[in-house]
Amino acid sequence: MELTQADRQHLDKSKQDTGSLGNTDVASLLQHNNGKWRAFCVCSDLLPAEDGEEATKHFLQELVNILLAYINKSLKRSSKVLDFHYPHQLKEGLEGFSLELPDQPDNLEQLLVDCRDTLKYGVKTGHPRFFNQLSTGLDIIGLAGEWLTSTANTNMFTYEISPVFILMEEVVLRKMHSIIGWPEEDGDGIFCPGGTMSNLYSVLLARFHLFPVVKTHGMSAIPRLALFTSAHVHNLIIVSSTLSGGKMISSELNSSIETAKSKGLVPFYVNATAGTTVYGAFDPLNEIADICKHHGLWMHVDAAWGGGLLLSNKHRVKLQGIERAHSVTWNPHKMMGVPLQCSTILVKKKGLLQECNQLCAEYLFQPDKHYDVSYDTGDKSIQCGRHVDVFKLWLMWKAKGSEGFEAQINHCLENAEYLYYKLKRRSDFQLVFKGKPEHSNVCFWYLPKRLQSILPSPERDRELHMVAPKIKTKMMEEGFTMIGYQPLEDKVNFFRCVFSNPATQREDVDFLIDEIVRLGCEL
Amino acid sequence: MELTQADRQHLDKSKQDTGSLGNTDVASLLQHNNGKWRAFCVCSDLLPAEDGEEATKHFLQELVNILLAYINKSLKRSSKVLDFHYPHQLKEGLEGFSLELPDQPDNLEQLLVDCRDTLKYGVKTGHPRFFNQLSTGLDIIGLAGEWLTSTANTNMFTYEISPVFILMEEVVLRKMHSIIGWPEEDGDGIFCPGGTMSNLYSVLLARFHLFPVVKTHGMSAIPRLALFTSAHVHNLIIVSSTLSGGKMISSELNSSIETAKSKGLVPFYVNATAGTTVYGAFDPLNEIADICKHHGLWMHVDAAWGGGLLLSNKHRVKLQGIERAHSVTWNPHKMMGVPLQCSTILVKKKGLLQECNQLCAEYLFQPDKHYDVSYDTGDKSIQCGRHVDVFKLWLMWKAKGSEGFEAQINHCLENAEYLYYKLKRRSDFQLVFKGKPEHSNVCFWYLPKRLQSILPSPERDRELHMVAPKIKTKMMEEGFTMIGYQPLEDKVNFFRCVFSNPATQREDVDFLIDEIVRLGCEL
Numbered sequence A, B: 001m002e003l004t005q006a007d008r009q010h011l012d013k014s015k016q017d018t019g020s021l022g023n024t025d026v027a028s029l030l031q032h033n034n035g036k037w038r039a040f041c042v043c044s045d046l047l048p049a050e051d052g053e054e055a056t057k058h059f060l061q062e063l064v065n066i067l068l069a070y071i072n073k074s075l076k077r078s079s080k081v082l083d084f085h086y087p088h089q090l091k092e093g094l095e096g097f098s099l100e101l102p103d104q105p106d107n108l109e110q111l112l113v114d115c116r117d118t119l120k121y122g123v124k125t126g127h128p129r130f131f132n133q134l135s136t137g138l139d140i141i142g143l144a145g146e147w148l149t150s151t152a153n154t155n156m157f158t159y160e161i162s163p164v165f166i167l168m169e170e171v172v173l174r175k176m177h178s179i180i181g182w183p184e185e186d187g188d189g190i191f192c193p194g195g196t197m198s199n200l201y202s203v204l205l206a207r208f209h210l211f212p213v214v215k216t217h218g219m220s221a222i223p224r225l226a227l228f229t230s231a232h233v234h235n236l237i238i239v240s241s242t243l244s245g246g247k248m249i250s251s252e253l254n255s256s257i258e259t260a261k262s263k264g265l266v267p268f269y270v271n272a273t274a275g276t277t278v279y280g281a282f283d284p285l286n287e288i289a290d291i292c293k294h295h296g297l298w299m300h301v302d303a304a305w306g307g308g309l310l311l312s313n314k315h316r317v318k319l320q321g322i323e324r325a326h327s328v329t330w331n332p333h334k335m336m337g338v339p340l341q342c343s344t345i346l347v348k349k350k351g352l353l354q355e356c357n358q359l360c361a362e363y364l365f366q367p368d369k370h371y372d373v374s375y376d377t378g379d380k381s382i383q384c385g386r387h388v389d390v391f392k393l394w395l396m397w398k399a400k401g402s403e404g405f406e407a408q409i410n411h412c413l414e415n416a417e418y419l420y421y422k423l424k425r426r427s428d429f430q431l432v433f434k435g436k437p438e439h440s441n442v443c444f445w446y447l448p449k450r451l452q453s454i455l456p457s458p459e460r461d462r463e464l465h466m467v468a469p470k471i472k473t474k475m476m477e478e479g480f481t482m483i484g485y486q487p488l489e490d491k492v493n494f495f496r497c498v499f500s501n502p503a504t505q506r507e508d509v510d511f512l513i514d515e516i517v518r519l520g521c522e523l
Helices: A005-018 A023-032 A053-074 A087-092 A108-120 A140-152 A163-180 A195-210 A213-217 A250-262 A285-295 A307-311 A352-357 A390-424 A458-478 A506-520 B005-018 B023-032 B053-074 B087-092 B108-120 B140-152 B163-180 B195-210 B213-217 B250-262 B285-295 B307-311 B352-357 B390-424 B458-478 B506-520
Strands: A188-191 A225-229 A266-273 A298-302 A327-330 A344-347 A429-431 A442-446 A482-488 A491-497 B188-192 B225-229 B266-273 B298-302 B327-330 B343-347 B429-431 B442-446 B482-488 B491-497
Touching (some): A087 B163, A108 B390, A140 B053, A140 B140, A163 A307, A163 A390, A163 B087, A195 A225, A266 A285, A390 A429, A390 A442, A390 B108, A458 A482, A458 A491, B053 B108, B140 B390, B163 B188, B163 B343, B225 B250, B266 B285, B307 B327, B442 B506
Parallel strands (some): A266 A298, A298 A327
Antiparallel strands (some): A327 A344, B429 B442
């Protein structure tokens, strides 16, 4: 579609006058030449430009059309999950998609093309056959929540700049406390950027609770501390203890604590995991709570992955004892399917978060404001300002109700069970564990023909170790599905399938198995 | 608009059949009764529901219409900045806006109403008369970037799940390194959630650089360390040193270092601030770099707020010496007007970030993948997974070019200068500092009539201290503009005006002054 001669003269004149389009020109272009305007407009024609309303509307509308097309594609089984390119390919610029940053502005046409390309070369994490991460799926309501959040573009800092979001945080956290089972008079918390940060908060809180002097006098004013966790934890936490099949053994925890004491360390904190990253194992929370009580230790439960199961009457039994924890990490962006990022640290004792982290900088938090300044939550945080992560969860909760979350989580665990029984019956697959999965993690090896007849041995293991990476390479290059693999302790590379996408159905599980066989049988 | 009798029967039947609408019904409702469908649909009618495409499109489209209306209103001077309500009012539920979370799903109609209400009771941080925070404005391209980011819904964890964003991060960070003035062979970094986290990274890096043993043996394996900063810093950093009018005095820094040494502490780190939060002051970076070099200390520059000035040929002189820093905090979500959140920690020495923070958990980062795993940046981070914060900045850079950022930043500083000269001429206002502002911060007192005739004294100060909070209360209740105040050291409550919104013009500055006088003259 070409511009008329008159259009061109009009535009040239306007560009000379203003350095870009004058806004009247945008309006007439929009009216008469829908579609061409983008190539002649730059971002300075958008709001806040005077009369930039129409161009803004058209630009955002065209972006939304691109996003809608992407959403449809993401949720369609006939689409690929990804169109893989190596880093050097993307960096060289594919079909005009250049990552380099210019000194001069690009026009809106080019920006829309860039948006399309960015999505094209990315990974469709909402695709029903994307099994690669703990966070999968594309919840439309959650997405709507994120679009609104970014439009509101504010900060969880004070009530004065985020009145609604601050109150929503209170409401959602209270709901989560009651689901954990804390009495109404207890319960505090904060949304923060990811499970590792949540766990960091819990360590800071436990340390401060035991030795408040650490805040003013630092680490050298307190004895050497010891914290305990199983070896299968979520990144951050570092020290000691024992496990079997992913679970903490409470008797061994007890003796680890005694050993630490005998070495002159001061035990102060135990991290129990509810849903480990790879196996999806749940530590025995009540036993650990007993030990913590006996030794006077802070009990933290990392339920980043497993927390969602609390919403299921069928599965919440796996977290029995969580109500005895002093603090809990729970990431709604995992099992609850909330868009990234949405993570919480929940604390039983009210006020501790504020006491531990506040710096009382009056230049940030003025005590003489006209509303109740306890709603200025910025001083609870180690971040000062925080991104608004609560709204999408709040909106999803309104949309689904607790019952909707329950149904969605049960569905994911049913998929895991389906995969488990399917693999159990086959001789070309081997489960990493005999038992039924507790969470939606299913860990398994695929045995190509030539390995099926070899008895387990170090040689076979060396061969088997190469199988998953080879299949994954082909899988990514072809792009129809995606699943992760890893070694763990004495176990060579195995696949871990996780289900958190409500869009995934049994046919997708069947597809995954067939695809692994197709790609791997000749290896 | 009412449904026909036939519609109703149709719907009732369908609800009985499926528990909600069957999708065929949604399609026909959409076709024939546009507008009514929302009240009969719930989120389970949206994708991934079979044939949920139309309902999804309509729902998101209606949301976008709400967002577009909000955007227009936000940037219109005739709109209020906020419609203030006290916490108890919002919690009680205003005109049906209830924050409480249900067990049963709400329908899509209700969700759209909730979205409208959430925006209605919030604060328009993009409004040209919102002067309350360092992050203001609503950049349409940045917003488009955020909408796309949330639709892509992935994680800055590995190249395999974020190929495009990972490479964009590299490109944008490289651009920022070159703007700082680091040689091409240097430069590393990461996007992280806010300036305080960026500063935390710098402390961890400096400590690890000096004492790598801290990573494996902890704080008790290293001597007591001392870090130095001015008293006007950005939240986090805690210890010692001196200032005047917000600037660090380098001779006093030197003697603080000597004193720390004489007490047996090991100085290791100096934080210089480029653009303090309240005054917008710049520490003398070259002098501080000399001292750091002399003592062998890590030099960090917190340019969270001031970093944007590096893009201005006119103003970058204020950061001279920043190229000598070992690390820099720079928040594009402040002076560059990028939507929240967008913050970086930039590190001169390549590889240190990875060495310092990596845990080499093979269950997270597999070394045997088919692409160059140095692009799996998750192990550089203390967070493990990270929100994608780079795309909106990348897109804005494409849209504006470096020159567009320069123009926008110069404009903000011109507004500050305009306000400064305006206040300087008036007797009812008093500037907190004599000199022209270095950044876009302008700090001042307003003197109501009865205080104008009183000579400065402790009594007058006590009265003056009450003025800003009283004006702020009225200002928020009326909602036409918003500006922050705070006391600082020996100075009683004063207003701080900051400019980071390119939409703000001189008429808005005039309005602010008139509004303060209108609300405060009788106090």
